[in-house]
Amino acid sequence: MTESSASPARSGGDSPRGRLLAAAAHLFRTRGFERTTVRDLAQAVGIQSGSIFHHFKSKEEILRCVMEEVIRFNTLRMEQGLAAADSPRNKLLALLRSELTAINGDTGEAMAVLIFEWRSLTPESQEYLLDLRAHYERLWLDTLAEAQRAGLIAEHRDLFVLRRFLAGATGWSHYWYRPDGTLDIEKLARQALYLVIPE
Amino acid sequence: MTESSASPARSGGDSPRGRLLAAAAHLFRTRGFERTTVRDLAQAVGIQSGSIFHHFKSKEEILRCVMEEVIRFNTLRMEQGLAAADSPRNKLLALLRSELTAINGDTGEAMAVLIFEWRSLTPESQEYLLDLRAHYERLWLDTLAEAQRAGLIAEHRDLFVLRRFLAGATGWSHYWYRPDGTLDIEKLARQALYLVIPE
């Protein structure tokens, strides 16, 4: 309820498990899940490869945990952003800002893993995580519907399709956007808003 | 110039090499490049795994060939679509239709491989293919600039950012769009056009 911290403890922090997850997010993003070996992972945190299986029962479980953590964390951030916005327009901007921050900011590596390593999950893990994502997507569709009722979005636009287009647009920014240029995330979010609202 | 065939011969057809490339596109898309073994690939075309290396010198070369072929093919399709369009608005629509067809139509599997398996290429292959893509992207940016000069796109919109957003939006449709529903590619392209032009 306090606005002080943007996040309530993502991952164990400096626990062995937390360090493993952080290293995994980094390696899975840069090399991909398949190309990353448990030996790479062990070396990154300074232990033997076999010791990993004291903390996780399989390599795939590490992937699932990285994804689960980033979903929970960013759903929370999105809800906080929504609560602070007053108009339909600003709610949309808040969602876009949240998603672009998730992808290009602090949780960027884990988000990229979530998006681009989905296939490496077992079907059971996919099902489990899809349940978590459902709530996240609901927030989006409700906000888009509210904006359409307010007349911000033309009637002939399909909101489901629009949301999928936006998800692709923001997710892909991971591959080209570099925050050190003149284009900060706030400007990027505004450019993304033009995709929804002509203004 | 005839509208009869949408394509001039993509891949060798039923040559051993062509069959290998077609099977590779399918397997690389469904399982990913890393998870696909040369033994899978060989089984798919009915030969021994070692025989693959009579046609390609490495597994990575197969990936590069799949990508090269789909770039060349779809650049051609896009140019044909552009040539047949009369107004800036219809040129944009032609580009979106071409890209969405490439991703969700006949070349969909190879396109998905091009987009999502990029990382598995060697740096040399990446550089080589980037040259081919440069021309493709140039067509996009030129068309967007023409539309902006014609007043279809607001001055404060960044065309480079817009193109990247659109690339993400269309590319991602591979993951959710199913052509058998009520939403055909033409309607999908129109929904995508709303991202660019308010109308």
Next chain:
DNA sequence: CACACTACCAAGCAAGCGCTTGGTTTGTAA
């Protein structure tokens, strides 16, 4: 002290990987 617990190491197993090799079949054309 004894006990339990977390975190870890050292070693290695069974399986799977991309790719090589040497030789054989098959199609084509002189």
Next chain:
DNA sequence: TTACAAACCAAGCGCTTGCTTGGTAGTGTG
């Protein structure tokens, strides 16, 4: 019929993979 190259097989090499096993420090609690 002969010649030759493309296409392919059978076997396996050398290496890497995810993961297991048995044991050992370090720490806190009674």
